[in-house]
Amino acid sequence: MSNPDLIYETIILGSGPAGLTAAIYAARSRCCPLMIHGLQPGGQLSTTTVVDNFPGFPEGINGPDLMEKMKLQAKRFGTQFVEGDVTKLDLQERPFRLWVGEELYRCLSLVITTGASPKLLGLGNEESLYGKGVSVCATCDGFFYRDREVVVVGGGDTAMEEAVFLTRFAKKVTVVHRRDSLRATPVLADRALGSKAINFKWDSELTEILTDSSGVTGTRIKNLKTGQETEMNCDGIFIAIGHRPNTSLFEGQLEMDKDGYLLTKNGTETNISGVFAAGDVQDQQFRQAVTAAGTGCMAAIQAERFLDDLPYDSEFSCKKGVCKPKEQP
Secondary structure, eight states, rough: OOOOOOOEEEEEESSSSHHHHHHHHHHHHHHHEEEEEEESSSSGGGGGGESSTTTTTOOEEHHHHHHHHHHHHHTTTOOOOOOOOOOOOOSSSSSEEOOOTTTEEEEEEEEEEEEEOOOEEETTGGGGTTTTTTSSHHHHGGGGGGTOEEEOOOSSHHHHHHHHHHHOOOSSEEEEEESSSSSSHHHHHHHHHTTTTTTESSSEEEEEEEEETTTEEEEEEEEEEOOEEEEEEEEEEEEEEEEEEEEEGGTTTOBBBBOOOOOTTTTBSSTTTTEEEEESOSSSSSHHHHHHHHHOOOOOOOOHHHTOOOOOTTEEETTTTEEEEEEOO
């Protein structure tokens, strides 16, 4: 049960690499931040199998194992955890107010690491096949498809970047796109179209992912002009139709770009003093665990400096990261 009389110095929303790194730094500097897990504890890495590109793990590490280690590290330094997702918040005055269902939490600084969710195709088995032949990140998983055949779905910048990157590993890359021309910017489109290693299936969409006990074996593709469906063998499918930042909660309170990503300046500062954003929720370019962790570190340090400069000693009595309003004489 929350105590509405308590005011946390720092609350962190989201428990992926950005949020847990922020928690580690915040806990070590001022002690005992509160982390609210979110709908997907551990973030996107909780659905990833082997993570081979996070520094410090030469043999690789499973995504859920990495997140559990980061959580234990944050907990070791005093981070408190609340299961659930924030359903409402008010950032118009400090202390900020957040609700998890009917439970109210208040804080003097807020670190937002709610991440972004990949847009999916709407096929029934794609989520269950994460790490078993379906991926939303070529940079993360391309290495595992050396000398194999892969399909990239999409026609924008992300899809073309993924397709070109995958030519370093795969022996065959096929791009499936719903239109008869690419939506990608000319430089990325020309690079992909000029690659002899990339084939294109225009005016087409995936209608089914074919599998066996080991994972993806192929896909069924429908030509949208003729209606004809064909099957194609492949070892992996990379869905690259974009991401959707998890920012609907902050609409009307925090500034966003046209795609809904939180706008930050001077590192991780948002347009509201004391509110910071880190990780995929404000980064649509890199979307890597290590870059998310880096911005989580930045957000925690900036929150600490903000709290150091906040003249609240006369208003609140604080101990171990939790404050109470001082009784007035």
